[in-house]
Amino acid sequence: MRIVVLAGGIGGARFLRGLKRAVPDADITVIGNTGDDIHLFGLKVCPDLDTVMYTLGGGINEEQGWGRADETFHLKEELSAYGVGPEWFGLGDRDFATHIVRTQMLGAGYPLSAVTEALCDRWKPGVRLLPMSDDRVETHVAVELDGERKAIHFQEYWVRLRASVPAEAVVPVGAEQAKPAPGVLEAIAGADVVLFPPSNPVVSVGTILAVPGIREAIADAGVPVVGLSPIVGDAPVRGMADKVLAAVGVESTAAAVAEHYGSGLLDGWLVDTVDAAAVERVEAAGIRCRAVPLMMTDLEATTRMAREALALAEEVRGA
Amino acid sequence: MRIVVLAGGIGGARFLRGLKRAVPDADITVIGNTGDDIHLFGLKVCPDLDTVMYTLGGGINEEQGWGRADETFHLKEELSAYGVGPEWFGLGDRDFATHIVRTQMLGAGYPLSAVTEALCDRWKPGVRLLPMSDDRVETHVAVELDGERKAIHFQEYWVRLRASVPAEAVVPVGAEQAKPAPGVLEAIAGADVVLFPPSNPVVSVGTILAVPGIREAIADAGVPVVGLSPIVGDAPVRGMADKVLAAVGVESTAAAVAEHYGSGLLDGWLVDTVDAAAVERVEAAGIRCRAVPLMMTDLEATTRMAREALALAEEVRGA
Numbered sequence: 001m002r003i004v005v006l007a008g009g010i011g012g013a014r015f016l017r018g019l020k021r022a023v024p025d026a027d028i029t030v031i032g033n034t035g036d037d038i039h040l041f042g043l044k045v046c047p048d049l050d051t052v053m054y055t056l057g058g059g060i061n062e063e064q065g066w067g068r069a070d071e072t073f074h075l076k077e078e079l080s081a082y083g084v085g086p087e088w089f090g091l092g093d094r095d096f097a098t099h100i101v102r103t104q105m106l107g108a109g110y111p112l113s114a115v116t117e118a119l120c121d122r123w124k125p126g127v128r129l130l131p132m133s134d135d136r137v138e139t140h141v142a143v144e145l146d147g148e149r150k151a152i153h154f155q156e157y158w159v160r161l162r163a164s165v166p167a168e169a170v171v172p173v174g175a176e177q178a179k180p181a182p183g184v185l186e187a188i189a190g191a192d193v194v195l196f197p198p199s200n201p202v203v204s205v206g207t208i209l210a211v212p213g214i215r216e217a218i219a220d221a222g223v224p225v226v227g228l229s230p231i232v233g234d235a236p237v238r239g240m241a242d243k244v245l246a247a248v249g250v251e252s253t254a255a256a257v258a259e260h261y262g263s264g265l266l267d268g269w270l271v272d273t274v275d276a277a278a279v280e281r282v283e284a285a286g287i288r289c290r291a292v293p294l295m296m297t298d299l300e301a302t303t304r305m306a307r308e309a310l311a312l313a314e315e316v317r318g319a
Numbered sequence: 320m321r322i323v324v325l326a327g328g329i330g331g332a333r334f335l336r337g338l339k340r341a342v343p344d345a346d347i348t349v350i351g352n353t354g355d356d357i358h359l360f361g362l363k364v365c366p367d368l369d370t371v372m373y374t375l376g377g378g379i380n381e382e383q384g385w386g387r388a389d390e391t392f393h394l395k396e397e398l399s400a401y402g403v404g405p406e407w408f409g410l411g412d413r414d415f416a417t418h419i420v421r422t423q424m425l426g427a428g429y430p431l432s433a434v435t436e437a438l439c440d441r442w443k444p445g446v447r448l449l450p451m452s453d454d455r456v457e458t459h460v461a462v463e464l465d466g467e468r469k470a471i472h473f474q475e476y477w478v479r480l481r482a483s484v485p486a487e488a489v490v491p492v493g494a495e496q497a498k499p500a501p502g503v504l505e506a507i508a509g510a511d512v513v514l515f516p517p518s519n520p521v522v523s524v525g526t527i528l529a530v531p532g533i534r535e536a537i538a539d540a541g542v543p544v545v546g547l548s549p550i551v552g553d554a555p556v557r558g559m560a561d562k563v564l565a566a567v568g569v570e571s572t573a574a575a576v577a578e579h580y581g582s583g584l585l586d587g588w589l590v591d592t593v594d595a596a597a598v599e600r601v602e603a604a605g606i607r608c609r610a611v612p613l614m615m616t617d618l619e620a621t622t623r624m625a626r627e628a629l630a631l632a633e634e635v636r637g638a
Contacts, residue, residue, distance in 0.1 A: 041419050041420075041423060042419065042422055042423040042426060043419075072391055072393055072412065074390075074391055074393075074411075074412040074413045074416075075412045075413065075415050075416050075419070076416075077413075078412075078413045078415075078416030078417070079416045079419065079420065081416075081441060082416060082420050082438070082441050083441070084416075084419075084420050084423075092393075093391065093393040093394045093397075093412040093415075094393045094394065094396075094397045096394050096397075096412075096415065097393075097394045097395075097396075097397030097398045097400075097401060097403075098397070098401075100360050100361065100362075100394070100398065100403075101360075101398065101401050101403050103361055104360060104361040104403075107361060119401070122400060122401050122402070
């Protein structure tokens with residue numbers, strides 16, 4: 001079975017761990033969000049790609065969900081001592097190595113997809129990890145700060161401000177000119193099923209879909225497209241998805257997110273059992289819907305979620 | 320008193336600590352060797368400048384003589400895990416920060432002299448530290464390896480090979496085209512005394528003197544120029560100076576090094592008490608010479624060495 005998964009960071013990475021366990025023999029291609037990539041200290045940092053790579057490769061800080069296990073922060077302390085920031089982005093000593101290798105390879109002319117493959121040669125995540133694009137796409141968030149309206153980098157909004165001010169708009173700068181990375185459209189066209197894990201529908205999955213050609217390829221693939229709601233009981237399971245959903249005029253409910261994707265893209269949608277009442281509304285929008293437990297409390301629960309998503313895909317296929 | 324010191328790495332840095340203690344109110348300008356600078360992992364590393372900065376700024380690893388105190392090597396371990404080398408150059412996590420800041424500033428267009436000043440803003444070494452040049456100079460060593468004659472970077476010769484093969488030639492590539500960094504010639508012209516610490520006469524002091532204009536400025540300054548022998552009892556006090564002295568046809572003795580500098584440049588020379596027999600030969604070459612203890616065993620001994628060098632300078636001046 002060939003499965004394509006559109007993944008952001010923590011939610012996507014943890015779901016993938018369950019998916020690999022649910023179908024160990026599946027051929028899984030992950031299309032990773034690069035809209036939250038950021039240049040820090042002259043280095044190219046790809047938080048979502050790295051979270052997937054570290055999580056599946058056994059190097060993740062489990063409690064935190066991002067960054068490396070057994071990490072130290074001496075380099076960052078020293079940068080602060082030099083007065084060099086930003087201080088709000090937590091890069092650890094081990095993590096820095098990934099960004100140094102990536103930056104060197106990019107500087108030598110390799111595209112991000114080739115660099116990601118080289119990094120995965122070490123981590124062996126057990127999936128094929130592709131950046132959504134080799135072109136630079138950078139998600140900016142329009143906010144009002146100190147009485148002034150300005151666009152800031154997504155990471156500044158998310159990490160520095162902790163989404164504490166309303167997001168007036170979310171713009172994946174560069175997405176319109178970006179091309180899908182080599183292998184992305186081919187993977188989608190050859191997939192048996194496409195999954196949207198419980199990742200942020202705006203700044204993770206939404207950014208991937210903003211790269212011209214990807215949304216169309218998924219809609220045209222003629223295979224089941226099934227998503228899992230990142231909203232449980234009208235609130236994000238983790239993160240602050242509600243803040244960016246508001247920016248695109250979508251209410252923070254499991255049903256509204258399904259409608260936001262739309263029946264032209266999505267065939268099936270899983271909501272949590274606490275949102276069972278949403279099933280009817282989602283199905284009325286032309287999207288097959290089931291209510292199942294959606295809390296990724298441990299690998300067992302996550303594996304069950306992946307099985308439910310694949311079961312719903314088969315149900316869609318048989319319909 | 321305005322003192323100019325031409326410094327390499329460990330020997331120069333330790334001598335400077337004694338000099339500062341000997342004359343706390345002196346205005347000391349250090350002209351640092353940059354011929355052993357190297358690009359590693361996309362970063363610009365300046366080992367000699369950093370050794371001076373860390374030693375005088377209180378950040379040095381005292382036992383080792385280079386690198387940072389309280390250091391960890393997690394980043395480097397990770398680079399090795401990625402298969403990215405060289406593994407033979409020991410960059411620690413704290414040390415990396417210096418190279419990242421430097422590389423970012425150079426990338427932004429600042430010359431090395433301005434970058435060094437910015438780094439020293441943090442370390443406050445208590446001297447004015449100038450790179451010998453803002454232009455790239457890279458010391459290469461001609462060796463025969465595996466039956467093939469080739470030129471390798473000085474660090475590869477020194478650190479990876481530990482000078483285990485004969486150096487057939489030592490070439491400061493780029494030196495002929497290099498200009499002294501801003502402030503270098505002015506500092507020399509305004510000095511009351513110029514000192515050569517017990518640094519490597521070929522790859523440290525020699526490289527600085529290879530930048531057109533610096534040797535001439537010292538010779539023309541009309542002030543005492545006094546050096547301290549890095550060779551004690553026919554062997555280098557530390558390091559492998561004998562290997563590179565052989566490459567330039569100079570025997571590894573305190574007297575031969577003084578003659579190598581020559582009376583056109585050098586006015587006074589300190590040899591260790593074990594080399595007292597060399598005094599006559601050095602003086603016969605037109606260079607005033609004294610035999611005093613030259614082992615920098617502790618700060619007290621180093622301070623006495625600095626005082627002896629300054630005393631010899633006054634003797635020269637009065638002559």
